[in-house]
Every structure is written in C-alpha cells, then in structure tokens.
Amino acid sequence: MRQMKLTAFCNPPGHWRMPGALPIDMEFEANVRFAQVAERGLMDMVFYQDSAAVAPAFYLSGGKAEALAEAAKCVRLEPLTMLAALATVTKHIGLISTATTTYNDPFNIARKFATIDHISRGRAGWNLVTSQNVDEAQNFSHDKHMDHSLRYERAQEFYDVVTGLWDSWEDDAIIRDHATGRYIDPAKLHVLNHVGKHFSVRGPLNVARPPQGYPIIAQAGSSNPGRELAARTADVVFTAQVDLAEAQAFYADLKSRTARYGRSPDHIKIMPGIRYVLGGTEREARDRYEMMLAEASDDHALASVQRLAGGLDLRQFPQDGPLPDLPPSNAAVARQKMLIDLARRENLSIRQLGRRFTFSLGHMVVVGTPEMLADFMTEWFTNNAADGFTMLSPYYPAPLEDFVGEVIPILQRRGLYRSDYEGATLRENLGVPFRSNRHLGAGLAAIA
Numbered sequence: 001m002r003q004m005k006l007t008a009f010c011n012p013p014g015h016w017r018m019p020g021a022l023p024i025d026m027e028f029e030a031n032v033r034f035a036q037v038a039e040r041g042l043m044d045m046v047f048y049q050d051s052a053a054v055a056p057a058f059y060l061s062g063g064k065a066e067a068l069a070e071a072a073k074c075v076r077l078e079p080l081t082m083l084a085a086l087a088t089v090t091k092h093i094g095l096i097s098t099a100t101t102t103y104n105d106p107f108n109i110a111r112k113f114a115t116i117d118h119i120s121r122g123r124a125g126w127n128l129v130t131s132q133n134v135d136e137a138q139n140f141s142h143d144k145h146m147d148h149s150l151r152y153e154r155a156q157e158f159y160d161v162v163t164g165l166w167d168s169w170e171d172d173a174i175i176r177d178h179a180t181g182r183y184i185d186p187a188k189l190h191v192l193n194h195v196g197k198h199f200s201v202r203g204p205l206n207v208a209r210p211p212q213g214y215p216i217i218a219q220a221g222s223s224n225p226g227r228e229l230a231a232r233t234a235d236v237v238f239t240a241q242v243d244l245a246e247a248q249a250f251y252a253d254l255k256s257r258t259a260r261y262g263r264s265p266d267h268i269k270i271m272p273g274i275r276y277v278l279g280g281t282e283r284e285a286r287d288r289y290e291m292m293l294a295e296a297s298d299d300h301a302l303a304s305v306q307r308l309a310g311g312l313d314l315r316q317f318p319q320d321g322p323l324p325d326l327p328p329s330n331a332a333v334a335r336q337k338m339l340i341d342l343a344r345r346e347n348l349s350i351r352q353l354g355r356r357f358t359f360s361l362g363h364m365v366v367v368g369t370p371e372m373l374a375d376f377m378t379e380w381f382t383n384n385a386a387d388g389f390t391m392l393s394p395y396y397p398a399p400l401e402d403f404v405g406e407v408i409p410i411l412q413r414r415g416l417y418r419s420d421y422e423g424a425t426l427r428e429n430l431g432v433p434f435r436s437n438r439h440l441g442a443g444l445a446a447i448a
C-alpha cells in the first residue's frame with residue numbers, strides 16, 4: 001500500500017507567546033527537541049525554511065522599527081550549521097534546509113551540503129530557492145532583488161554546477177591504500193570546467209561524493225519556471241495549496257512535466273503544507289486558533305500581506321476596505337496570486353486578510369481534533385493531491401508533540417503511514433533513487 005511522507009517544517013514561530021512555546025529561533029536545545037520529536041514520529045525529515053534578512057525589513061525603511069518589537073521572526077540560527085549539529089543528535093530523520101541560489105555561489109553550497117550528507121550518513125537535503133524575501137538583496141551588495149525570470153535562469157545553472165561538483169569524484173574514488181600509498185584513484189576524478197552565463201567554476205569539489213549521490217533536492221516555487229525547475233531537478237516539492245481541486249491540478253501538472261526530463265513521476269514527492277491546530281474537541285482547537293489570530297497587532301498582520309504587495313505601500317489604503325489591485329510581485333509570483341485569490345474569494349478587508357495570512361502563511365489551515373486532521377490528510381492523499389504533507393506548527397514543540405502522539409497513530413492504523421523507517425538514508429525512506437554519477441561509464445571506460 002502506498003504510504004504518505006511527512007515533513008516537520010521549522011521557521012521562527014510567529015506565535016511565540018503561546019503557553020509552552022520554546023524560543024526555537026535562537027535556542028539549540030529547542031531544535032534538538034523538535035528534531036527528536038519528529039524522529040519519534042518516524043517523520044521523513046525536518047525542514048528549515050530560511051531567509052538572509054530580518055523580516056519584515058519593510059518596517060526598517062518605513063520608520064516603524066518599533067513594530068519589530070513583537071516580530072519573533074527577526075532572528076534565527078543559520079540553518080546549515082544547525083543541520084550539522086542536529087545530525088549528531090539524531091539517527092534516522094532527514095535534515096533539509098533552504099539555501100538560496102540568488103545570493104550564494106555554487107561551490108560553497110555544493111561543499112556544505114556534501115559535508116552535511118557525510119556527517120549525517122546520507123540524510124541531507126537542499127531546498128533550492130530563488131529567494132522570496134526581496135530584502136536579501138541589500139545584504140549581498142545589490143540595490144534590488146534580481147528579476148524573477150533571471151533568478152530562475154540562474155537557479156537552473158546553479159543546480160548544474162552544484163551537481164557537477166558532487167560528481168567530481170566517483171563513489172569509490174578515495175581508496176586510501178596503505179600498501180601502495182595511493183590515496184585516490186585519479187581515473188575517478190573529474191574536473192568540472194564549467195563556463196556558463198552566470199558561473200565559471202573549474203572544480204573539482206574538495207569533498208568526496210555524498211553518500212546519497214546527491215543530497216535530496218527540494219523545490220518550493222510554484223510559478224511556471226518554478227515548476228519546470230522542479231520537474232527537472234527535484235525529489236521533493238513543497239507547495240502551498242488550499243483547495244483540493246487546485247491541489248490535484250498542481251499534482252497532475254508537475255508529475256506530467258517529469259516525462260520531458262526522462263524522470264518517473266513517482267520520483268518526485270509532492271508535499272503541500274498544512275498549518276494545523278489541534279484540540280481534544282473541535283471547540284478547544286477553535287479557541288486555540290482564535291487566540292493565535294487575536295495575538296498579532298494590525299501592523300504585524302499587515303506585514304505578511306505587504307511583502308507580496310509588489311512594492312505598493314498598503315498603509316496608505318483604508319485597512320477595513322478591500323485589497324487594491326496589486327502590481328506584479330517580483331518576490332513570489334504564485335504566492336501573490338494565492339493572496340489575491342483569498343481576498344477576492346472571501347471578500348476580505350486588508351485587515352482581515354493580514355490576520356488570516358499571518359497565521360496561514362498562505363497554506364491550508366486545518367483546525368480540529370486529531371481524527372479530523374487525519375481525515376483531511378487521508379482525503380488529499382488518496383485523491384492524488386499529495387504524496388505526503390509538510391506539517392507547519394504555529395509554535396514549538398507542543399503542536400508537533402500532539403501531532404506525533406495523536407495523529408500519526410491514526411494514520412498508522414489506517415495503513416497510510418510507516419511503522420518503522422524503511423532505510424538508512426533519506427532517499428531510501430522517501431523512496432527516491434540514488435543519483436548515479438554522470439561520469440560512471442566514462443570512468444570505467446578510462447580504466448579498461
């Protein structure tokens with residue numbers, strides 16, 4: 001029976017005032033607990049979202065820095081460093097983090113993820129993004145965020161360079177033969193010599209080939225170029241979907257695109273996000289949800305809409321009036337469409353939209369009992385809308401502990417979820433193939 005895959009998503013928690021919420025943004029111990037709870041639930045991976053700028057920097061330029069006083073998303077530990085540390089206190093769970101292709105160089109990224117894959121013995125994954133936070137630009141010597149289409153063009157080449165570097169060494173190139181004194185087999189070393197529009201990289205990488213061949217590649221852009229990049233490169237796709245029919249269409253579209261790249265649709269796992277609030281009764285869950293919605297100030301709520309406003313300052317419009325027409329966003333094309341659709345569909349004012357979006361982050365929201373959440377997941381999973389889900393906790397770790405303790409057993413009883421990890425590496429657990437070295441044939445031919 002096909003079984004669902006599960007990701008525990010981590011970002012700095014908006015709802016840090018909830019009873020029992022730990023400061024996961026800056027305290028390593030809170031992250032250890034988070035990862036170990038997810039591992040206790042046999043979840044496939046923890047996933048650290050990331051951005052290299054204080055959010056919302058919008059307030060810094062708007063002369064309203066005091067609004068940052070409540071924004072718990074200001075600070076965070078750097079996630080790749082975090083994954084390396086978490087690798088030493090976990091055994092099975094996959095360790096994924098975002099790293100942007102817009103404000104990095106491929107050699108550094110190839111080297112770091114290869115290292116995390118070695119440290120964790122095959123549990124690393126890279127969420128390859130084009131940066132949705134426009135404020136990153138000014139931290140990397142740019143005046144403004146690079147154009148959406150250029151960012152994706154760069155991302156495609158970035159991927160080619162990174163994977164080319166991971167293929168620098170064949171899997172058995174390091175021999176360390178004491179008898180002969182040969183440390184490496186030079187026939188199994190491949191210099192990249194990449195020269196392209198965005199990058200010139202000679203290589204080879206100074207890390208041996210990662211245990212998974214390539215660490216897991218995740219993609220989270222839903223625009224047309226985002227989907228195309230995913231179809232070519234991704235093992236996992238994170239996405240925000242709020243409607244079953246639309247999620248099914250997205251799922252079918254992305255799976256059908258893989259054929260163009262000679263890939264099997266089964267080898268790309270689509271995992272929509274679910275923002276969940278659990279309670280012993282539906283009433284209890286609703287009360288908890290209302291408490292979190294009420295927590296954010298108007299300024300804070302507005303920021304989540306503002307970042308997708310295409311540069312229009314929404315403070316100049318009546319907050320109880322409708323969302324004005326927005327110029328196209330250069331930050332996140334698909335997410336902006338989702339925001340506008342929600343405002344129009346439910347006839348929300350700017351204020352109401354802010355409150356809803358600051359909680360949902362644009363994802364599906366499920367509020368209810370463990371049984372209700374399990375039913376929702378079952379419906380989407382068995383109706384070709386998802387291969388699994390990205391569970392977005394509003395704070396840490398209590399909601400994830402409830403999910404692991406109360407929802408996962410229901411899914412297991414239904415036969416929809418594993419009762420033990422299947423393999424040793426993240427690829428094995430996800431059921432996606434080891435990536436062979438592109439030089440394998442050539443290397444063997446050279447020896448023969």
Ligand SMILES: Cc1cc2nc3c(=O)[nH]c(=O)nc-3n(C[C@H](O)[C@H](O)[C@H](O)COP(=O)(O)O)c2cc1C
Binds near residue numbers: 049331
């Ligand atoms: C679950 C999820 C997680 C994401 N995490 C990040 C992230 O950590 N950093 C980032 O810059 N963008 C993140 N994104 C945004 C996308 O990766 C993408 O860069 C952005 O949406 C623009 O692409 P698009 O216009 O193709 O949608 C995430 C999206 C989703 C659905």
